[in-house]
Amino acid sequence: MAERTRIIEGTWNCTSCETRNILARHRSCPSCNNPREETGQESEFDFGEVDDTTGKSLREGVTDEKALSAANAGADWFCDYCSASNRGDSPICRNCRAERSSTSRALAEEPEEPIEAPRSRRPPPAPPPSAQGSGRKWLYVGLSLLTVFGSCMYWGSRTHGVTGQVTTTEWTRTVHRETFQRVSREGWRSDLSVRSSRMPVNGTGEVAGVDNIRSCFPRQRGTRQVADGTERVCTTKTRQEQCGTTEKCTRKKMSNGYMKETCRDVAKYCSKSYQDCDMRTRYRSEPIYDVSCTYDTFVWQPVDKKVESDRDCAPRWPALEPGPLDRLRREEKYAVRIGYEDGDTKEHVHEPRSETEFLAWKKGQSVPLQVNNFGSAQIVAGDAVR
Ligand SMILES: [Zn+2]
Ligand SMILES: [Zn+2]
Numbered sequence: 001m002a003e004r005t006r007i008i009e010g011t012w013n014c015t016s017c018e019t020r021n022i023l024a025r026h027r028s029c030p031s032c033n034n035p036r037e038e039t040g041q042e043s044e045f046d047f048g049e050v051d052d053t054t055g056k057s058l059r060e061g062v063t064d065e066k067a068l069s070a071a072n073a074g075a076d077w078f079c080d081y082c083s084a085s086n087r088g089d090s091p092i093c094r095n096c097r098a099e100r101s102s103t104s105r106a107l108a109e110e111p112e113e114p115i116e117a118p119r120s121r122r123p124p125p126a127p128p129p130s131a132q133g134s135g136r137k138w139l140y141v142g143l144s145l146l147t148v149f150g151s152c153m154y155w156g157s158r159t160h161g162v163t164g165q166v167t168t169t170e171w172t173r174t175v176h177r178e179t180f181q182r183v184s185r186e187g188w189r190s191d192l193s194v195r196s197s198r199m200p201v202n203g204t205g206e207v208a209g210v211d212n213i214r215s216c217f218p219r220q221r222g223t224r225q226v227a228d229g230t231e232r233v234c235t236t237k238t239r240q241e242q243c244g245t246t247e248k249c250t251r252k253k254m255s256n257g258y259m260k261e262t263c264r265d266v267a268k269y270c271s272k273s274y275q276d277c278d279m280r281t282r283y284r285s286e287p288i289y290d291v292s293c294t295y296d297t298f299v300w301q302p303v304d305k306k307v308e309s310d311r312d313c314a315p316r317w318p319a320l321e322p323g324p325l326d327r328l329r330r331e332e333k334y335a336v337r338i339g340y341e342d343g344d345t346k347e348h349v350h351e352p353r354s355e356t357e358f359l360a361w362k363k364g365q366s367v368p369l370q371v372n373n374f375g376s377a378q379i380v381a382g383d384a385v386r
Contacts, residue, residue: 002264002265003262003263003264004262004263004264005260005261005262005263006057006061006260006261006263007061007062007063007067007068007071007258007259007260007261008047008048008057008059008061008062008251008258008259008260008261009023009024009025009059009062009067009071009257009258009259010024010045010046010047010253010257010258010259011023011024011045011046011048012024012036012042012043012044012045012046012257013041013042014029014031014032014034014036014042015034015039015040015041015042016029016032016034017029017031017032017034019031019032021046024045024070024256024257024258025066025067025070025257027084027085027086027094028084028095035082035083035084035085035095036084036085037078037083037084037085038078038083038085038105038107039083043076043085043107043257045253045257045259047059047251047253047259050249050251053246054246054247054248054249054263055248055249055250055251056247056249056261056263057249057251057259057261061261062258067258070087070256070257070258071254071256071258071260072254073087073088073089073090073256074087074088074089074254074255074256075088075106075107075108075109075254075255075256076088076106076107076255076256076257077100077104077105077106077107078104078105078106079093079095079096079098079100079104080098080101080103080104081093081096081098082095082096082098084096086100087256088106088255088256106255107255107256108255109255110252110253110255111252112250112251112252155373156372156373156374157372157373157374158372158373159370159371159372159373159378160370160371161368161369161370161371161380162340162341162342162368162369162371162377163340163366163367163368163369164338164339164340164348164366164367164368164369164377165338165339165340165364165365165366165367166336166337166338166361166362166363166364166365166367167337167338167339167347167363168311168312168336168337168363169311169312169334169335169336169337169358169361169362169363170309170310170311170334170335170336170337171309171310171311171315171332171333171334171335171358172307172308172309172332172333172334173307173308173309173315173316173317173318173330173331173332173333174305174306174307174308174318174330174331174332175305175306175317175318175320175328175329175330175331176302176304176305176328176329176330176331177302177303177304177305177320177322177326177327177328178300178301178302178303178326178327178328178329179300179301179303179323179325179326179327180199180200180206180298180299180300180301180325180326180327181298181299181300181301181325182296182297182298183296183297183298183299183301184294184295184296185294185295185296185297186292186293186294186295187292187293187295188221188290188291188292188293189213189216189290189291189292189293190290190291192210192213192293192295193210194210194211194213195207195209195210195211196209196211197209197211197297197298199298199325200325200327203322203326203327203328204327206298208297208298208299209297209298210295210296210297211295211296211297212295212296213293213294213295214293214294214295215293215294216291216292216293217291217292218289218290218291218292219289219290219291219292220287220288220289221288221289221290221292222287222288223285223286223287223288224285224286224288225283225284225285225286226283226284226285226286227281227282227283228282228283228284229281229282230279230280230281230282231279231280231282232277232278232279232280233277233278233279233280234275234276234277234278235275235276235277236273236274236275236276237273237274237275237276238271238272238273238274239271239272239274240269240270240271240272241269241270241271241272242267242268242269242270243268243269243270243272244268245265245266245267245268246265246266246267246268247263247264247265247266248263248264248265248266249261249262249263249264250262250263300327303326304320305320306318306319306320312363314359315332315334315355315358317330332355333351334351334352334353334355334357334358335349335350335351336349336350336351336352336358336361337349338350338367338369338377338379340367340369340371340377342371342375342377346375346377348369348377348379350379367379368380
């Protein structure tokens, strides 16, 4: 890549007569003949605007011998006696003929300016577009919802104490009678093996068994995925591709009113979409057959039940007599209704798990409760709950 260099001439402003934009080649003001000095920013040169994307100066470069020679003379120095600026390669002051001394001040060398404006910098492998921005937004939304929910929960869980009274105690008891009965079932022949059954004694010790396997025929048991050729699957993706070149320029001030500009052509990258295609295996669904049979076995079948319920008294079991191949299954359910005043009359229903716990509750007894702001009550653990 070829490099192109240009010398750009700066301008300065006279502080004695207010003349502006004097070309650097003039070491004295063309209007008032005041020599350029270091003070009053007279030797801080303006090099004009640069192009935002290329960093290239908008000024024309200088090409005449005299200007190029001045540019290459090194940093300016200032006379100790008359303060006039002088060429870096001149040993005596052009204004008062005094010799340059070791203490004479010179314009400081300046570092090279960056190759391009930072905001137009783009590295060749651009990162894929990420969803991080929107993801973060949703994170904030989620967090604030959580905060609102949390404060609500905190307010709702605040409790206050009230005293309730047992208004009624209720029980419901059910006895199911089940009998061990022969039934016909269907099953996969591969899962079945003949096994003799055994009848229960006092409702236990039974074996269901498998017997009289018959009427076998094939039936669909499921499906499987089988490979069925290939298919071409394409997705549109984007990548960074070089698309020609672009000019990038650096600038170096030469501390004498001139600036050296170096421009190069660098690769330019553009976002291009392309099809990313793959051959993938195609699948189809295929039925799986197996042999299904009818067989005999025994199961517990519900044949009868008796329910009894009452309130404010001790629970009792409904009477049901089991036959020789029967068993009984018992279910019990208890409820203690506690009334309390909290704004208006409310009720909390407590469900004891056992008869012992149920019997500890008596109609009319006082119960300390904790009620939260959502309106749900809890019995205060202590003597009342047993
Ligand atoms: Zn002037
Ligand atoms: Zn001098």
